[in-house]
Amino acid sequence: MDLAPILSDIEALCGAPLSARGAGSDTVLTVPPAKARAAVEFLKAKHGFNVLVDLTCVDYQGFGKGTQNVSPAPEGRRFKLVYRLMALDAGTGLIKARLALDSWVDGESVPATIKDLFPAADWLEREVWDMFGVRFADRPDVKRILMYPEFTGHPLRKDYPIKKRQPLIGPADASARERLSPADLRPRIVE
Amino acid sequence: MSQDRRESRSYMLNMGPAHPAMHGVVRLVLKLEGERVLQSEAEIGYLHRAFEKHAENDPWNNVIPWTDRLNYVSPLINNAGYCMAVEKLAKIAVPERAQYLRVASSEISRITDHLTCVGANAMELGSFTAFLYLIQAREELYRCIDALCGARVTTSYTRVGGVKGDMPADWPAMVRAAFEKVRSAVKDADGLLTKNRIFVDRTRGVGILSKETALAYGITGPMLRSTGVPYDVRRAEPYLVYDRLDFEVPVGMAGDNFDRYLVRLAEIDQSMRIVEQCFAQLPAGPIQAPDDAMPGSKMADLGKHGKTAELLDTAAAVDPVLEGGARCGRDSVMADAPASTLPPKEETYGSIEGLMRHFEIIMWGRGITPPAGEAYVAVEGGNGELGFHVVSDGKDRAWRVRVRPPCFFNMAGLHKMLEGGAVADVVATFGSINMIAGELDR
Amino acid sequence: MEQDLSAPGILTSQLDQAIGWARKYSIFQYPFVTACCGMEFMSVACSHYDIDRFGAGFPRFSPRQADVLMVVGTISHKIAPVLRRIYDQMAAPKWVVAFGVCTCTGGFYDNYATVQGIDTILPVDLYIPGCPPRPETVLEGLMLLQKKIQAQGRRA
Structure with missing residues (x-):
């Protein structure tokens, strides 16, 4: 499928020129967060993008620090949502087109949910909230999906330390206890 | 009045996370009216092991062992998928022999996946014998995988730019012998199950998934194919050398548990065909x-x-398996060391150059540094489209690795298959979707 | 009947031995299977490696009926209370097997989500390291556990 008319349609929808990257099945289009839902809806209704392949988030805090020619996130926006769509021909099982939409949000913004367009987004949006703390609008019921309700913070944010544990039971910091020696690679009985 | 009484009779049933019939840790909260399931909600995350966080904190090559443990029933497919995503980002070309080895090993892994799923599903429906037969067949394949990469389950076989090492000289013969056993076990299981009244009654027409629901929930793999949509990443977007191999994409019609079972059995056959073609086409190597x-x-x-x-x-x-990849990708990999792949273990332990090269790849701050950018690669996992989305900022480790776990989508749509059915069918349906917690929760 | 049976130690120790002998060959295990190690647990439990040769082939999925808790696979903080509860529900005497390195120490999952060894939340009798342990290792571990059960006889 030729993506050029689709891209110009979405540009018209967003009312601004959009930057597209990549080609073919790797095409990525950056849309403003306020228009992300409209763009997804439009792609589904008009161009047969019938499968939401993925919806995820990337935290760009500190991105490109210490390297040259890597541009940090635009306008100080911290998170990038990635909507990955696919137009699948259900008869032949072949892919007509793949398209990813990027949408930059900051920690405070609440992008519109696409749960009603793609039920698959229900869990994905919960995961994005759980892991990154990006909340979607019109979802009063949003709750954690991978972590437990008692957990505070959002573990995939760059400022969440990988070893910061919040156990429900047991010691808060288990690394201080006596450990098995790595050399002890045989089954071992403890008296 | 009577309506009120009816509603008051509905009650909640909690299945899991530790339940005899729920392999894998997941919790289903069912709202029942008598035996009928009115509503079902799945609670997941009991095996969240922070794969994506670890992937951001370790050099590119060192992430491979973690990928084994995503879908631990078919680890070789995860290995290949992750490495392909990194290779796409770094524009590393993989030598042909390594590509064939990746395909062959992936397909063997797919067979183990389907054997386990069909076996476990049969066991939960009371057919323990079929389970024993199929696991016995899987054991033969585990031996082949063990011979190939030194581990039965946690394989870590691929490397960025190639694979860990060449196959043993007698490996094709070993695999063919194992396939004979797989064929006979599948035949036995087929005889025990496909026309078995109990099995058919409990699976046919149960847990029906419609084509539309499957697409809306992003369900792929054998589950989508059982509804009649022949979507297979290997066919739709051939990666590695799948475009040179002849195989069929089996589809079902009804989208019920029985069709999912049949699709998996048929895929076992197709995977064996693919592996045999790989051996026939395998380009000459160091042997x-x-x-x-x-x-x-x-x-x-x-x-x-x-x-x-x-x-x-x-x-x-x-x-050609290892050095070739390094040479192809040298220009586009901005590494301190020219090589992008690990040396063979014999070199690592046998020569100082090999050891140095090994450390250049493994140590923090060294190793391959793909240019800043993003890449998404999808492979056909045991449960459907397994996608790896990698983001690099040009350093020695990933900025973000996102796994698109097929199970996650299958589980999100599970309630559509359960609601309206009987509570006893929860076990049959849940077994047929092959939930793998490592991949679901990552 | 010349022997003085009321002398302390003789009869009780023999009874303990008999009980230990009976117990070690009739292990009712509760497989708490969460992750990758489950694949090797299946291998051990099925016909090829056949854990039944050691009298431990009978999984009980009710903690009330089990006497060995096999913790197979990574334990996350989310599931830790569930595991603890199952342990508490088991009747004494009971033994706990940490199957796989994740349950021994947390393995290489040293992160916010994973319990760093189940011995931080419940007492462990046998550690079987390996990621996952090969079936042979599991069988060796099982024989060690049988030794322990035999030696202990009764355990409070």
Whole structure:
């Protein structure tokens, strides 16, 4: 499928020129967060993008620090949502087109949910909230999906330390206890 | 009034996370009216192990062992998928022999996946014998995987730019012998199940998934194919060398548990076909290299001692599996070290150059550094489209690795298959979707 | 009947031995299977490696009926209370097997989500390291556990 008319349609929808990257099945289009839902809806209704392949988030805090020619996130926006769509021909099982939409949000913004367009987004949006703390609008019921309700913070944010544990039971910091020696690679009985 | 009484009779049933019929840790909260399931909600996350966080905190190559443990029933497919995503980002070309080995090993892994799923599903429906037969067949394949990469389950076989090592010389014969056993076990299980009244009654027409629901929930893999949509990443977007291999994409019609079972059985056959074609087409490797060829490390050793004269007419034995990938990608990989792949273990332990190269790849701050950018690669996992979305900022480790776990989507749509059915069918349906917690929760 | 049976130690120790002998060959295990190790647990439990040769082939999925808790696979903080509860529900005497390195120490999952060894939340009798342990290792571990059960006889 030729993506050029689709891209110009979405540009018209967003009312601004959009930057597209990549080609073919790797095409990525950056849309403003306020228009992300409209763009997804439009792609589904008009161009047969019938499968939401993925919806995820990337935290760009500190991105490109210490390297040259890597541009940090635009306008100080911290998170990038990635909507990955696919137009699948259900008869032949072949892919007509793949398209990813990027949408930059900051920690405070609440992008519109696409749960009603793609039920698959229900869990994905919960995961994005759980892991990154990006909340979607019109979802009063949003709750954690991978972590437990008692957990505070959002573990995939760059400022969440990988070893910061919040156990429900047991010691808060288990690394201080006596450990098995790595050399002890045989089954071992403890008296 | 009567309506009120009816509603008051509905009650909640909690299945899991530790439930005899729920392999894997997941919790289903069911709202029941008598035996009928009114509503079902799945609670997941009991095996969240922070794969994506670890992937951001370790060098590119060191993430591979974690990928084994995503879908631990078919780890070789995860290995290949992750490495392909990194290779796409770094524009590393993988030598053909390695591509064939990746395909062959992935397909063997797919067979183990389907054997386990069909076996466990049958066991939960009371057919323990079929389970024993199929796991026995899986054992034969585990031996082949063990011979290939030294581990039965946690394989870590691929490397960025290639694979860990070449296959043993007698591996094709070993795999073919194992396939004979798989065929006979599948035949036995087929005989025990496909026309078995109990099994058919409990699976046919149960847990029906419509084509539309499957697409809306992003369900892929055998589950989508059981509804009649022949979507298979291997066919739709052939990666590695799948475009040179002849295989069919089996589809079902009804989208029920029975069709999912049949699709998986048929895919086992197709995967065996693919592996056999791989062996037939496998391009020549170091096994067929001329006798006077010399390993690169030995040449370097001789060169250091000034014995260059005897090297003049000697061909360099380049391992196409590993060295080839390094050479192809050298220009586009901005690494301190020219090589992008790990040396073979023999080199690592046998020569100082090999050891140094190993450390150059493994140590923090070294190793491959793909240019800043993003890449998404989808492979056909045991449960459907397994996608790896990698983001790099040009450093030695990933900025973000996102796994698109097929199970996650299958589980999100599970309630559509359960609601309206009987509570006893929850077990049959849940078994047929092959939930793998490692992949679901990551 | 010349022997003085009321002398302390003789009869009780023999009874303990008999009980230990009976117990070690009739292990009712509760497989708490969460992750990758489950694949090797299946291998051990099925016909090829056949854990039944050691009298431990009978999984009980009710903690009330089990006497060995096999913790197979990574334990996350989310599931830790569930595991603890199952342990508490088991009747004494009971033994706990940490199957796989994740349950021994947390393995290489040293992160916010994973319990760093189940011995931080419940007492462990046998550690079987390996990621996952090969079936042979599991069988060796099982024989060690049988030794322990035999030696202990009764355990409070």
